[in-house]
Amino acid sequence: MNPAVRACALRRAYLRMALGLAPVPVVVWLGWNGRGAEALALFALVLTTMMVGTLVPRCALFGRMIKTLPEAGGQVLLTIDDGPHPEHTSAILDILDRHGIKALFFLVGERAAQHPDLVQEIMARGHEIGNHTQTHPATTFWMLRPVRLWREIAGCQETLSALCPGRPPRFFRPPAGHHNLFTALIAEVLGLKMMLWSARGFDGVLQEVPAITGRISRRLKAGAIVLIHEGTPVAVEVADVVAGMLKASGLKCDTPPTSLAFGDDEVIVERGAAP
Structure with missing residues (x-):
């Protein structure tokens, strides 16, 4: 497999990982500043989104897919x-x-x-x-x-x-x-x-x-x-x-x-x- 293609794909994938983890510092900051309810709500929202997008097979939240023919x-x-x-x-x-x-x-x-x-x-x-x-x-x-x-x-x-x-x-x-x-x-x-x-x-x-x-x-x-x-x-x-x-x-x-x-x-x- 072309090394340049692999490197490009991995760069894009790790960028997505960074974006997916972006709410974590916000959750920590909210908790540190005594806003536990808001931190918990944000954490629950992010976790639910990740789990649904990952474990529900026909959910296209993280990318396009073919599910039927016309x-x-x-x-x-x-x-x-x-x-x-x-x-x-x-x-x-x-x-x-x-x-x-x-x-x-x-x-x-x-x-x-x-x-x-x-x-x-x-x-x-x-x-x-x-x-x-x-x-x-x-x-x-x-x-x-x-x-x-x-x-x-x-x-x-x-x-x-x-x-x-x-x-x-x-x-x-x-x-x-x-x-x-x-x-x-x-x-x-x-x-x-x-x-x-x-x-x-x-x-x-x-x-x-x-x-x-x-x-x-x-x-x-x-x-x-x-x-x-x-x-x-x-x-x-x-x-x-x-x-x-x-x-x-x-x-x-x-x-x-x-x-x-x-x-x-x-x-x-x-x-x-x-x-």
């Missing part, structure tokens, strides 16, 4: 996280082939490096790959500082770009959807758009397939971005049910259009434009 396009996007998986990936690919569905696989860099043949198989069958960090630190990603965050996103981008020359990832998804002040900024510098979802069944924590797929079904409509996972005890079964559901919906289920640009709060699609 309903007018009549398309739904199936996204599959946490692969490649030595037992699940090929089985899921067979399911998608059977139903005529193309998907976007958000891959973990170190897992992709361990199973390059599966990455090639995903691409060969007409699907797209996305960046899902190098090591998938799901429980700590939201608190990572800029240098470590850069390593996770840029490292995965380098890994996947090397495995798929000429077809680098266009989209990034943070683990568990948690992101902080620097995530969207670093993704943008790397040429990535952050993508979340609009329909998920919590298959990362639940194991009751009807409950998982029922939640997705209730949110399935034109423009939906569906999220399922590899690496869970019910991954293949969930993929089979969801693929059948998508096929029965009559909606087009393909990889993302050539160009997805951010709108005010949703996505603008331009087919045929340069990526």
Whole structure:
């Protein structure tokens, strides 16, 4: 990765960190001067803002993200996280082939490096790959500082770009959807758009397939971005049910259009434009 690009991204990220910490001296000053109630109120406001912006996956407070496709396009996007998986990936690919569905696989860099043949198989069958960090630190990603965050996103981008020359990832998804002040900024510098979802069944924590797929079904409509996972005890079964559901919906289920640009709060699609 270009050192100048990295240095520029980190400068901007640390500037954001400084701005985010700017209220701290004010809180201290208020407390020092006997204005404890005001200090507490300001501290609570800042803390709440930070936690909501960081831990609520679809909150775009700290940067732009793609959450849906335009309903007018009549398309739904199936996204599959946490692969490649030595037992699940090929089985899921067979399911998608059977139903005529193309998907976007958000891959973990170190897992992709361990199973390059599966990455090639995903691409060969007409699907797209996305960046899902190098090591998938799901429980700590939201608190990572800029240098470590850069390593996770840029490292995965380098890994996947090397495995798929000429077809680098266009989209990034943070683990568990948690992101902080620097995530969207670093993704943008790397040429990535952050993508979340609009329909998920919590298959990362639940194991009751009807409950998982029922939640997705209730949110399935034109423009939906569906999220399922590899690496869970019910991954293949969930993929089979969801693929059948998508096929029965009559909606087009393909990889993302050539160009997805951010709108005010949703996505603008331009087919045929340069990526």
